[in-house]
Amino acid sequence: MKFLQKSIARKMILLTVVPLIVLFCVLFVLVSGHVQKSINQQANEIVRTSSISASWQISRYLSDYTTLVKTAATNSIFSEYMEKVTMETPVEETPEFPEIYNELKRIAGIDTTNILAAWIADLDSSQLIMSDGYVSELGGNWVITQRPWFINMKEKMGLSISEPYIDVSTQKLVITIAIPIYSSGEMVGAFGIDMSLDQITAIMSSLRLGDTGYFCFVTDKNTILYHPTTDFVLKNIDEVSVSDDAKALVKNISTDVVQYETGGNAMCGFNTTVGNTGWKVVSSIPRSEVDSPFIQLRTILLLTMLVILIAICVIIYFAAKGMINPLRKLAIASDKIAAGDLDVDLDIRTSDEASLVAHSFEKTVVRLKGYIAYINEISELLHQIGNGDFRLTFKQKYDGEFAIIKDALVSTAEMVNDTLLQINLAAEQVASGSDQVSSGAQALSQGATEQASSIEELSATMNDISTQIMETAENATQAKAIAKEASDATAYGKEQMELMVEAMEEISRTSNQIGKIIKNIDDIAFQTNILALNAAVEAARAGNAGRGFAVVADEVRNLASKSAESAKNTAALIENSLHAIEKGTRIVNGTATSLEGIVRGSEHSAEIIQKIADASNEQAQSITQVNLGVEQISAVVQTNSATAEEEAAASEELSAQAQMLKELLSKFILASDGVERDVFDNTEKLDSEKPSFDEPDFEESSFENLEDYIEDDGTKY
Template identity: 40%
Template sequence: MRSIKLKILTAIILLVSISLVIVGGTSIFLNYNSTMDLLEQTMIETADLASKRVSKELKAYENIAVEVGSIARLANSDISISDKKNLIDQRAATHAFQRGNILDADGNSIFDGNNYSDRVYFKEGMNGNAYISEPVVSKVTGELTIIISAPLWEGGTPGTTVVGVVYFVPNETFLNDIMKSIKISENSEAYMIDKNGYTIAATEAEAIKNNENIEEQAKKDTSLKQLAELHVKMKSGERGFDTYKIEGVKKFIAYEPVENSNSWSIGVSAPVKDFTQANTQSIFVTLVILIASVIASVVIAVKIANKISNPIKLCTERIIQLADGDLETAVPKITERDETGILAEATGKIVKNLNDIIADLGNQLSGIANGDLTMKSTVSYPGDFAVLNYSLEKVLNDLNKIIQQINRVAEQVAMGATQMSSGAQALSQGTMEQASSIEELSATITEISDKVTENASTSTLANQLAVQTSREVEEGNLQMKEMTEAMAEISENSGEIGKIIKTIEDIAFQTNILALNAAVEAARAGQAGKGFAVVADEVRNLAQKSAEAAQNTTTLIESAVSAVEKGIVIADNTAKSLEAIVEKAEGVSEQIHKISDASVEQADALSQVTQGADQISFVIQTNSATAEESAATSEELNAQAQMLKNLVDQFRLR
């Protein structure tokens, strides 16, 4: 059997554990999603900022080139080449360009004589457009270089004739420097690709030197497929956030197109582990907190379970002791003002009530054992225990009645024994007197001995008839008692009939009053008759009561008639018994008549009585002894009756 403590512990620990797991899991999930959302937003913003920075730098360089192309002195053929070079170098130094150059209308440099007519930036410049070239290998330095070109306007007036092209070469590492400045994690990197997918700037310059093109490499190396697909999106000018896997390392990437460029795009990537490490630590901390919380909840649950189960356990043990008959052990004291306190209080009340009831029953039974039948309950018997008090009270009342009856019978027995003793003593005395006189009558008795024998037989028959007559008299007596009871029942039913008749009279009186009210209401209501309906309803109710009373009257009358018939039957039986008594009395009379005749004959044969004198003498002596024994027996019966009365007197009656 599982204890309530274990049930409470299991419920609390399960509830807390499930709650903590849900909260912890939700926290980890939300934390991870929040981190990913923040990372996505941060990387996209970083890529956007890098894109804007490059765009801004390029636009600034473009504006410088356009502004230099509008300088009239540079288009004036009267200005020396050295002056023009000084002006170009001055502007390049001012704006941190690596170098600058002026190309004539044929694409020849006026400074070094190299021909650049095949370059796109020259062609665009001659068409009157400012242009930022794709990274190209410089003919001067052999390095990968970006060219910022602009048309050289005749007279320095934009929109006129283009007489040449001016271009500047930014620092070869300025794009790489921008890429290196982008740092979102320890192992993050940034790079930029052109419209053909070639890496033109990167945190690591090796990719540029190796003329890296992921799309071309992916054709041979399938591990680069995911990144190649992202480069396709970057070349198409899309912006976004995604993940890819390269060389077994999963990375995040945010990409953004570069405005004011020739479809360039910047990508900012970082290994997933750079960010999940913090999440892993957060998960670890959360798990530690969850475990600590579970342990704390277990400790708290144990305390709560003990606080709840211990009082229940104590009360249960006390109830078990009570079931084993222990009424003396104290009830545990519970100070909590909750259900456990109520349970302890109820347990104490049960013990106290049972203790009081059993003590009261023991007191009353002890009193009864000591002959005190006047005992009364001194405590209150709550609820169904009241049946015990009622039953004990009934037993005491019945015992009181029985003892009272025994007392009366004992008195009557004692009185009868006294009378019997007196009669026996008188008989004994008379027998002794007869013994002294029998000698005188011996001669006469001898003569009438034969008649005495006959008289004795007749006397015996007369005695039998007398006994039978006595029985018939007793039966007549019983019949008379039954008739008395029947008459009493008739009397009771007659009383009920009187009550019912009284009820019928009351109902008749009320019916008359209601009838009068109905008449009054009818007179007041006129055609409405509503009041008459109410009164009529009441009249019907009273009429129903009258019918019920009449029915009860009929029933009681029938019962009375039955009782009368029963009395008649009993009376008939009594008459028969009395007739039997009369007949037996006649028989006694006849026998007595015979005895009389025999006595006449005995007088004639008196001389024969002498023969029975000795026998009569013997009988007289026997009667004398029997009378003495009867006297002794009567005295003993009297003593027993007195003893019985004394025993009964030991009881205290109500």
């Protein structure tokens, strides 16, 4: 198992070679069996055909001589001569002897090479006449009925071929072909020839059966006439030291090639007869020679399969190496990234998934570099805030989760900045107010002293005031009528403003509903993105079968991202609209409130004017009492003068505290309240410098029926 775990190439080789070995083994067994059967059939046919051919040649050779014997046996001079020969007269003393002798010589002269002698034998006198001049003695030891050829001829009642024997005079292997001679239906003698087997031996020795095969020529009595081993010649098969299977092959005529063993060697043999003589030609060939073509073919087949397996292993090795090298580069790059080194260079130029992974790695590295830039910039900005400088400038465009950090940092900085600005403004106002109070208190103290001297002058002018009060009463009556008209106009404006407030509230409710719809769109985009991610995971599990679905899932995820981004942009616009509507609503409400105040003020002004008119009449009567009040005021003014001096001292102390607060706030560098704070000063520049990622090209036709591919329990998203 460790061998499999170390290399993809080894896994591919094993997973490919093992089935191939099994397949080759099955193929080898099937082909070997079929080829062996075919070769065996062919070899058997060759053995059978060779045996039949050898038998035919021997049969054809013998047929010439058997025909000669049969033809001579029908010669009338032989039958007539035998009828005349008697027991009392030697054959050489008969007058027909010279003719008979010459005829025998003529027949023997037909083939002097193979025919050693032609002869006739008389049955009654038991005399023999041969073409070589030999004539048996009348009444001698030569008895025709005791001759082997006669006994065989008698058994067969026709032509017979004797067992081979060695001729005494020539020392050649000889056979005798004999045939009965009939006269008037009765056998009167026999005609025959003594024939040498040299030609048959030459024929048999010239025959070839493969490289080591051989032929054996035996008689009907199983006497060996020819054998490559000369020691076996003229021996009966039972006298030869061969296996029983070999003896059975020689004794029995076979219809098929026989498998047998002899001398520890496996052999193939076939036995066929020579014409109707009863003699047999037995062919034998070693089994090893028969199987030699099969063994050679099997060796070639094994070597071919081995070469194919080696070639396949080499091809798979180099192919796997070509696939593994990009993976190794990716692993090295991944280790460098894990170690914090983002300076990686993936030189992978393939047209398969490895290039996609490499492209994804490059995008990941760029994204990580962007994250590091985010972190560095956020660290610098936090350090800047720690130093009291709230003038934040963001040079990076924050995406994803970092956008939340940026928004939180911006909102925190703005909140602290606004708070400190308000504190600074309040400190300035306190300082300014304390100065004014101090100055006012001093002026009040001085004015109180001056008021005491002016009270007397005031008393003198009271009489003049009384006259003017009467005129004021008349003018107050006229102002009352004008104030009534203004009050009516203001009431109508109030009604119109209430209608406007209701319209603004309706717009606000509608915008809130749109915001909810955008929120639902954002949720749908988020769920679509989740489903696309799940689909991509399932497509990755499906392998090559899921590649098309992975592309669809990736495009769905892109669409979900775009939808989410559009929803966010729309939500931002709607939020800005809501803020504007809220601001307008506040202004309208403020205006309505102001109008209500104006209405109430107008009504109140009318009432006051009426009261002024009534009071003016009463003031004339009460002016005398004013003089008394002036004297009392003079006493109060003196008291106010002392109090104003005390307030002036307290105001100076408050001014000193306000100045100290301003000095503390001066340590913070704040964005001015009147200047718009833009935290994306360099966003456009960043967008132009930000590296772009090449997205895979997709055909539009792949997404024409997108809803048919993104379903979950019948619900389409």
